[in-house]
């Protein structure tokens with residue numbers, strides 16, 4: 001039986017750090033509000049032209065190095081983003097070109113905060129079906145160029161950061177129960193308007209409505225924060241139990257929980273609901289904010305670097321909820 005194993009991880013954030021104090025200068029907010037409500041102290045925002053594919057490229061190079069692979073070794077690439085460089089083609093194609101590839105298949109996925117979880121499940125299906133052996137999975141976002149940086153957009157703008165992270169996955173033949181043990185994925189488009197950027201909209205006869213100014217709020221992300229917060233606290237434990245059942249393991253066998261980094265309070269409530277010790281839930285939102293599709297692999301990379309996870313036999317659980325709505329959980333056992 002082929003199992004999907006993580007062979008390398010990498011991350012990259014643009015060097016420019018934007019602190020909560022920096023945001024106080026441009027909108028009516030405060031360091032105290034942001035830290036208390038979200039746990040965020042700073043985020044990284046681009047200062048010059050740089051797409052999700054460019055951030056992804058840097059993260060991918062690091063993951064490939066760790067795996068000991070060259071880009072030519074890859075037989076499939078998955079790129080998860082809600083902020084593609086341009087309307088089309090997708091960031092995966094742009095990144096693959098930067099990696100020097102000219103025929104490797106690439107799939108872009110638009111699953112927002114659960115993009116990495118959907119990407120893992122897709123990579124696993126490709127590996128188990130024999131369609132691919134060596135896959136690069138990247139999550140990358142450039143939020144900052146599309147945020148409403150006035151007080152009007154403060155609830156959304158203070159939480160988002162730019163960044164990318166990548167994982168190299170390989171199909172290994174083994175009878176052991178290792179690698180990706182389970183994925184549980186869900187979506188409910190009835191709540192699409194709870195977190196969305198509405199314009200430009202292909203469904204309109206005029207994609208850029210002439211009667212609107214480019215500062216219309218519909219060109220910026222809007223979020224019903226409290227509604228999403230409540231959904232996350234309710235759905236994350238549920239989908240975690242679903243993944244545990246599929247994997248045939250119990251919560252006490254999980255060594256570390258790496259949730260999507262959307263709000264530290266969501267993840268603390270998630271941990272309390274599961275009744276796990278506080279140090280079993282990994283946080284790095286304070287330094288990066290919410291990097292959406294990049295957030296889980298970025299946290300995984302840092303957790304491995306810090307020695308919090310990664311030893312043979314250890315089990316990590318990933319979980320997240322975000323725009324769509326989409327939500328999910330995955331369980332991975334290190335080999």
Ligand code: UT7
Nearest residue numbers: 029030033037113154155158225226228229262263322323
């Ligand atoms: O990754 C994608 C999924 N997204 C999430 O999981 C996000 C989930 N939601 C959240 O994280 C939280 O709802 C937020 C952090 C977005 C907001 O926190 P909250 O505790 O739910 O605050 P709220 O939206 O209920 O707003 C409370 C107050 C309001 O003022 P009034 O009406 O009480 O006077 C807001 O206008 O806080 C105000 N407010 C702010 N004040 C200072 C909203 N944003 C800010 C801000 N700075 N940045």
